[in-house]
Amino acid sequence: MTDTSPRALPTRPVAPHQLAWLRRELTDWTAEGLISDQQAARIAARYRSEHHARISVGRVLLYLGGGFVGVGLIWLVAANLDELSPLARFCAVAALWLAFLVGGEWLAARHASPPLVGAARLLAALGAGAMIFQAAQSLQVPAYEPRLVGLWAAGTLLHGYLTRSHVPFFVGLVTGVTWWFWQPLWDAPDGLTIVLLFGAGAVLATSLAVLHDGWIDSYAWAWRTVGGAMALLALFAAAIPDIGSDGIEWTTWLVVALVVAGVAALAAVLTRPGLRVLEPLGAVLVLLVATLIGLWTTGTDTTSVDAADWAHAAVAVTAYVVLAVGLVALGTVRDHQPLIWMAMVGLVVFTTFQSFAVFAPIVTGAWLFVVLGTVFLGTGFLFDRARRQLAHALDGDSPTTTRRTDR
Structure with missing residues (x-):
């Protein structure tokens, strides 16, 4: 192999933590005999640390x-x-x-x-x-x-x-x-219209994110962030008791929004084969589930909680947990930290909101805070534990994934 002088190679500025990771990897590769010391030095010479003054x-x-x-x-x-x-x-x-x-x-x-x-x-x-x-x-x-x-x-x-x-x-x-x-x-300013718009927005933004992957990655990051937020808000709004008691009021613009979201999802599925199609398909599933939960009315009596109210809350929480875990997996695979944080914060807030809706008519005063605090702590602990295990499993399955340390 012909050696090229490092000074003749163009250098690329990278963040300090990226350069530190690269040097650790080069040390491991050299120790394992994958590359020589000379090759490691040439690779390291291609990059320089640059402290970006973000603000x-x-x-x-x-x-x-x-x-x-x-x-x-x-x-x-x-x-x-x-x-x-x-x-x-x-x-x-x-x-x-x-x-x-x-x-x-x-x-x-x-x-x-x-x-x-x-x-x-x-x-x-x-x-x-x-x-x-x-x-x-x-x-x-x-x-x-x-x-x-x-x-x-x-x-x-x-x-x-x-x-x-x-x-x-x-x-x-x-x-x-x-x-x-x-x-x-x-x-049509009604509650179920908001649910449908959140869900359709999740489908559209997620599909656009998949379509932007490999084309304009920074825009894909932005669209994926919007899609995750829309999906969380769709299920959150749908779980509000009796938000869809008036049914769906179809308007021209609502139909246009759903059609545009559907076309974007179809384009993503047809042009981006492989596991990436799970993102738009998952958003479509969120839209359907949110609509069904929104249409499920359990009555307007807030003084008592019956079996239907418990079932509604249980289904809503289960759907939200599945969505949150899915977003954590997506955020871990894509190295997209906002998705992970949105899912974690959203799940804790959503569970607490549902606890207020279910427990408030049953227990009051200090006991209500005890119950809600217990739910809050339990949800946060279980979610953080699941996030750590998922990140560890994904890192173990993919040898090219960046090593992550849980903090």
Whole structure:
């Protein structure tokens, strides 16, 4: 094998904990005879430690400044800028948005400081919303309609995907989730609609995460986080007693949301074969289970708890535990810590909520806190133990998985 001088090889900055893990692995590989000392040195020379200042004063000030200016633009639009004509107001806001958009991409092409580029792109993303609201006002369209937020979300998501930038993508993700719930609830503001939207949102976000794997991994991470949160909230909302007592009120936007989620799930299943299809299929199962639990009504009498109430709570808790364990497994396999923490916190909060619903009519005062505290401690202990055992089993099954130490 021809040796190449380490100084001729490009180096890549990595986080200190990643470099420490790599050096431990290289030591083990060298001891096991898998690679030579010279090869280990060449591999180690390819990487350098870099302490990323994730939160710096400059970054915070730039993003705060961009956020304040963007919100100020929307506020100025809301104030109507009565001193100008509608056309002049729209042209002024559009010019500012275009300047932020072009300026941000110009800075990116010039390889300017990432926080500065991010601040400019944040201004462009927020300015897009200001322009849309101003155009609506100029056309005498009510500014409080959810479809304007939908247009804003579509524009900023397109900006994020075209430039592969996280700031406009994040703005588009937040406004898109807002529109996802606001638009259908505009027509049918009932509890079961919320359950269906949470479930359909879990299907859509999880499917998009699978479709983004290997394409834009950072976006896949964001969509997977949203999908896990939606799934937990779907079962949580469905378990609220008699949330679906009025049945399902079908509206056009609710049907559209379910169809879009179904198409995304089908695309993920057809284009991503293998174990990855379990993610969208699992989200579909969550949607179905949440809908059935929401439709299961046990009465509105809160002064007594009968067998139906106990059965409803038991089924809801069981479904939530299965979902939480599934998210822990997914988070461990994907090395996605937010999923693990969301599942753990969600399960404890959900179990405590169900305990209030079941035990509160039976025991009161100090004994209620004793019972709830016991449930809280027991749930947390069992969940943390299951998480540790699952992580250990997965690490043992996969020789390429990073070693993890339980803390």
